[in-house]
Amino acid sequence: MRCGITETVKTLESKTKVVDVxxxxxxxxxxxxxxxxxxxxxxxxxxxxxxxxxxxxxxxxxxxxxxxxxxxxxxxxxxxxxxxxxxxxxxxxxxxxxxxxxxxxxxxxxxxxxxxxxxxxxxxxxxxxxxxxxxxxxxxxxxxxxxxxxxxxxxxxxxxxxxxxxxxxRVSKTSGTMTLVIDTILDACHEIRELEGVLYVIPNLKYYEGFLFHEKNVKKFMGEINTPAITVSCLDEDIHPKIDEILRRNIDRVxxxxxxxxx
Structure with a gap:
């Protein structure tokens, strides 16, 4: 947990990483x-x-x-x-x-x-x-x-x-793993945003296929997916467990x- 612009605002990261999804x-x-x-x-x-x-x-x-x-x-x-x-x-x-x-x-x-x-x-x-x-x-x-x-x-x-x-x-255009990963994280973000005291939610997603197929950099790809799936700006750090609960619920939809x- 880190503070935001002021000590009143907290910055939380999901324990669940992109690679976990x-x-x-x-x-x-x-x-x-x-x-x-x-x-x-x-x-x-x-x-x-x-x-x-x-x-x-x-x-x-x-x-x-x-x-x-x-x-x-x-x-x-x-x-x-x-x-x-x-x-x-x-x-x-x-x-x-x-x-x-x-x-x-x-x-x-x-x-x-x-x-x-x-x-x-x-x-x-x-x-x-x-x-x-x-x-x-x-x-x-x-x-x-x-x-x-x-x-x-x-x-x-x-x-x-x-x-x-x-x-x-839920709807995903394809059954591709990366499609499902992105949709799962984005839908979790929408749910987390509705929690009381949440200011905003950021999905920590990048164009991973660019690292792997355009740059052909496997090490960079593996490093980028090994990051927290979601960052949340909020007032109450006690919501931290709910972030991963919501992510897990969306993962289990697959x-x-x-x-x-x-x-």
Missing amino acids: IYSIVEEKTRAVKYFLEGEEFKETLIFGAYLCGNYMASSLVNDSEKVILVDIYPHLKDIVRNNKDITFMDINSFNLALRNNKLNPDLVIDLTGLGGLCPEVISNFDPEVLIVENPKGVYDRDIFQVDNSLERLKVGRRRGLLNTYRIS KSFVEEIDR
């Missing part, structure tokens, strides 16, 4: 995928898309698969991969080479690349036991619906699932499930 959401998506898999074990798991969810999901599946391969078109995203020794990271060149040489034979394929991501032709190279594709849509938006081809990607696999993520009683798709 991110991990809560990717944990929810991963939980839904593992529930769908029903404890099944695999010989080779192939996950497309390291940012933001693929990295966490790959780490969570290392005990359920003899081999986990994480593919991303951005080579520098290897630096965000947890459990490096247990996960094989491939950039697009390494992946294409392995594909041409018939080195890939996954029995579990997970596509988390979303809008503008993986083309259906790439997935058609495989015949997995299970294929899961993330549905990027969060609400009806004509332009987003026109771009989305997630169902076109679900054409192979003996068992197929569509990973859906929504927010209870729910994921995998919808079985008939062949």
